[in-house]
Amino acid sequence: MASDKNAPTSLVKRHRLSTRLWHWTNALCLYVLFTSGLGIFNAHPRLYWGHYGANFDKPWLELSRFGARWTLPGHYDLAFSRHWHLAFALLFAFALLAYMLWSLVNRHIARDLAFRKGELKPAHVWHDIKAHARLRFPTGEAALRYNVLQKASYIGVIFVALPLIILTGLTMSPGMDAAWPWLVDLFGGRQSARSIHFITAWALVAFFLVHILMVVLAGPVNELRSMITGWYRLPPERREPEREA
Amino acid sequence: MSDPRDKAPNSPIVSRRALLTGLTASAATLLAACDKLGNDERFRKALFSAENMHKWLQRSLQDREALAHEFRADQRSPHFRGNGTLNPGTDAYKALWRGKFADWRLRVDGLVARPLSVSLAQLHAMPQRVQTTRHDCVEGWSAIGTWRGVPLRTVLDAAGLHTNARYLVFHCLDEMGQGPGQGYYESIDLVDAFHPQTILAFALNEQPLEVRNGAPLRLRVERHLGYKHAKYLSRIEAVADLAHIRGGKGGFWEDVAGYEWYAGI
Numbered sequence: 001m002a003s004d005k006n007a008p009t010s011l012v013k014r015h016r017l018s019t020r021l022w023h024w025t026n027a028l029c030l031y032v033l034f035t036s037g038l039g040i041f042n043a044h045p046r047l048y049w050g051h052y053g054a055n056f057d058k059p060w061l062e063l064s065r066f067g068a069r070w071t072l073p074g075h076y077d078l079a080f081s082r083h084w085h086l087a088f089a090l091l092f093a094f095a096l097l098a099y100m101l102w103s104l105v106n107r108h109i110a111r112d113l114a115f116r117k118g119e120l121k122p123a124h125v126w127h128d129i130k131a132h133a134r135l136r137f138p139t140g141e142a143a144l145r146y147n148v149l150q151k152a153s154y155i156g157v158i159f160v161a162l163p164l165i166i167l168t169g170l171t172m173s174p175g176m177d178a179a180w181p182w183l184v185d186l187f188g189g190r191q192s193a194r195s196i197h198f199i200t201a202w203a204l205v206a207f208f209l210v211h212i213l214m215v216v217l218a219g220p221v222n223e224l225r226s227m228i229t230g231w232y233r234l235p236p237e238r239r240e241p242e243r244e245a
Numbered sequence: 246m247s248d249p250r251d252k253a254p255n256s257p258i259v260s261r262r263a264l265l266t267g268l269t270a271s272a273a274t275l276l277a278a279c280d281k282l283g284n285d286e287r288f289r290k291a292l293f294s295a296e297n298m299h300k301w302l303q304r305s306l307q308d309r310e311a312l313a314h315e316f317r318a319d320q321r322s323p324h325f326r327g328n329g330t331l332n333p334g335t336d337a338y339k340a341l342w343r344g345k346f347a348d349w350r351l352r353v354d355g356l357v358a359r360p361l362s363v364s365l366a367q368l369h370a371m372p373q374r375v376q377t378t379r380h381d382c383v384e385g386w387s388a389i390g391t392w393r394g395v396p397l398r399t400v401l402d403a404a405g406l407h408t409n410a411r412y413l414v415f416h417c418l419d420e421m422g423q424g425p426g427q428g429y430y431e432s433i434d435l436v437d438a439f440h441p442q443t444i445l446a447f448a449l450n451e452q453p454l455e456v457r458n459g460a461p462l463r464l465r466v467e468r469h470l471g472y473k474h475a476k477y478l479s480r481i482e483a484v485a486d487l488a489h490i491r492g493g494k495g496g497f498w499e500d501v502a503g504y505e506w507y508a509g510i
Binding site: 031032035040041043044046051052053054055056057069072073074077078079080082083084086087090170172173174175176177178179180181184190191194212213216 | 264268272273275276277279280283289291292293294295296298299303306307308311312313314316320322323324326379381382383384385386387388389467468469470498502503504505509510
């Protein structure tokens with residue numbers, strides 16, 4: 001991630017090929033998985049905690065079916081929603097696994113995602129929160145590094161939310177429960193896993209919305225280009241002194 | 246106090262409305278595109294082939310004899326609901342039910358050395374297995390119940406499977422409104438047929454099976470979703486392949502609605 005400091009608006013390489021490929025694979029997978037997932041949910045739109053849960057048991061959440069605009073396919077077809085969901089689940093899960101391993105090997109995790117010394121100090125975190133709230137995004141060289149809030153959200157998604165949604169998905173499989181009995185123990189039952197799967201799916205939707213908002217606010221053309229071609233135009237340094245520094 | 250972003254050439258501010266409209270429109274376009282793709286025969290084939298991958302992965306990760314979790318009796322669902330056919334309702338079935346299934350027989354035939362015709366009393370006299378397991382419906386709900394029955398292995402050993410037998414087809418008494426011989430059926434392969442928890446169950450929670458749960462006899466194949474657990478059994482047929490059985494996909498819902506034959510996930 002080197003750049004020419006003297007160029008006023010220099011283009012720099014920001015995202016590796018592996019990151020870009022994984023990003024767009026994920027965009028497609030999460031879209032298909034979410035819409036087909038809602039199609040599957042429609043077969044029994046009630047959620048329970050524990051091992052069992054059916055019509056005579058008490059749900060903690062009961063919804064009416066999601067409309068055709070939300071689901072894949074665009075009409076009620078449990079079998080077909082399952083084909084979409086289970087095919088893209090394989091692509092999604094193995095892409096995450098490959099990305100995690102590759103990011104360890106090429107030191108993407110250690111270099112770009114791991115917190116640095118001092119970054120987690122309350123004062124630093126608070127400064128970042130204030131900067132975000134005022135929509136003062138980093139400029140110059142600093143724009144090339146992830147700030148502490150970005151790191152926290154990417155670490156949370158890559159290492160918590162995505163593995164969680166895959167493991168709770170596997171826990172719903174009677175075949176996997178026989179193969180890996182610890183799955184059910186981990187989540188306290190198949191119906192609990194189904195509930196956590198549903199909640200995590202909506203948490204990822206929330207992440208997606210904030211992510212899109214941040215891209216739009218930070219300059220959608222520049223951000224999109226950097227995720228497609230890898231090249232990013234460095235925002236020029238602010239000339240005024242930072243008052244809040 | 247000017248905002249530095251004002252001067253940045255490639256930082257247009259998009260209005261909230263435009264953003265929401267854009268997101269909704271692209272979601273609708275994507276959905277329509279996916280639906281169109283879903284009608285393409287080659288794409289469907291590719292999509293449906295994921296089933297084979299899941300089967301291969303699960304069979305690789307699973308010990309052949311790996312057991313589904315067995316629960317304590319006090320962990321059972323208060324009520325074990327029925328699903329699918331709740332009563333076959335045919336004259337023949339009603340007659341069997343009125344006679345407390347004394348005239349009912351389970352036929353075991355196809356690729357076997359000794360075709361069998363077994364009564365409920367004979368099944369009750371065979372070695373039994375009791376298991377409290379979780380039943381997972383493809384729709385998403387689960388119920389826990391205690392099943393009592395005869396291991397399928399015991400019956401197959403008595404009939405003597407031919408070496409070229411690869412699948413067991415379970416023919417059922419519920420006609421699904423399709424007429425005689427066209428009703429519910431399911432099939433499993435030998436890995437599941439000889440699994441210790443695969444039983445022909447005649448009792449649920451220590452009571453004879455209720456009509457809604459498959460009286461007089463149903464299959465339990467615990468590492469699969471509910472639709473594999475065929476109810477109202479009348480005949481078990483050993484076959485070399487499934488292509489020539491009915492619609493060729495190995496089960497009623499597989500033929501009619503495109504459900505996966507391998508229902509471990």
